[in-house]
Amino acid sequence: DTGVSQDPRHKITKRGQNVTFRCDPISEHNRLYWYRQTLGQGPEFLTYFQNEAQLEKSRLLSDRFSAERPKGSFSTLEIQRTEQGDSAMYLCASSFSDASYEQYFGPGTRLTVT
Amino acid sequence: GNSVTQMEGPVTLSEEAFLTINCTYTATGYPSLFWYVQYPGEGLQLLLKATKADDKGSNKGFEATYRKETTSFHLEKGSVQVSDSAVYFCALSRDNAGNMLTFGGGTRLMVKP
Numbered sequence: 022d023t024g025v026s027q028d029p030r031h032k033i034t035k036r037g038q039n040v041t042f043r044c045d046p047i048s049e050h051n052r053l054y055w056y057r058q059t060l061g062q063g064p065e066f067l068t069y070f071q072n073e074a075q076l077e078k079s080r081l082l083s084d085r086f087s088a089e090r091p092k093g094s095f096s097t098l099e100i101q102r103t104e105q106g107d108s109a110m111y112l113c114a115s116s117f118s119d120a121s122y123e124q125y126f127g128p129g130t131r132l133t134v135t
Numbered sequence: 136g137n138s139v140t141q142m143e144g145p146v147t148l149s150e151e152a153f154l155t156i157n158c159t160y161t162a163t164g165y166p167s168l169f170w171y172v173q174y175p176g177e178g179l180q181l182l183l184k185a186t187k188a189d190d191k192g193s194n195k196g197f198e199a200t201y202r203k204e205t206t207s208f209h210l211e212k213g214s215v216q217v218s219d220s221a222v223y224f225c226a227l228s229r230d231n232a233g234n235m236l237t238f239g240g241g242t243r244l245m246v247k248p
Contacts, residue, residue, distance in 0.1 A: 025178075054235070054236075056236075061240070061241070062240055062241070063139075063224050063226070063238030063239050063240050063241050064179070064224075064236070064238050065238070066235035066236060066237070069234065069235060076234075077234065077235065079235070112178075112179070114179075122167065122228060123181050123184070124181070124236060125181075126171075126178045126179040126180070127178055128177070128178045129178060
């Protein structure tokens, strides 16, 4: 397995448009996490799934954001009616739900809203 | 709520110098503590971790000890190399449950030859 992958790596969109990002976790991992990282800051938690169940959402995840993991494998993060403040790096991570709890991160999707 | 505070960078050192990056945290319960590293152009990688008080995490010459009495998890390395130049993030996960990570703001390390 080559690790966590994310697509696209870069996305430029105009304000008001909808965007969707995809994350493919490490295949054996049942937990999947989404984070957002703005320039010069640490990542901030958005939401996480165990299998197909979305177990926690941050208050950062406004109504314009929705995440799914329909079959417990890949996940999508959609942002509707994008705003300039949504410009950031969106990171996906996956892990086992065992005692080690190490999260493996993907390369991220950089979103620029113009 | 949970929070992590790291010393601000950049930290600039000469090769073979001693490194300390300070990290303190605020958390309820018994969090696990982590250091992640982000090399230029690459994704976040776990550097080391500690899951209970007085545990020492170590990897690639880096060490950090979980100090519950001072709520700290400072990163140290005895002799840095140019290849250690990266951004270092301290993080915690609450209650050893492997849920959300709370990150510090990151510290950029630049090592000069």
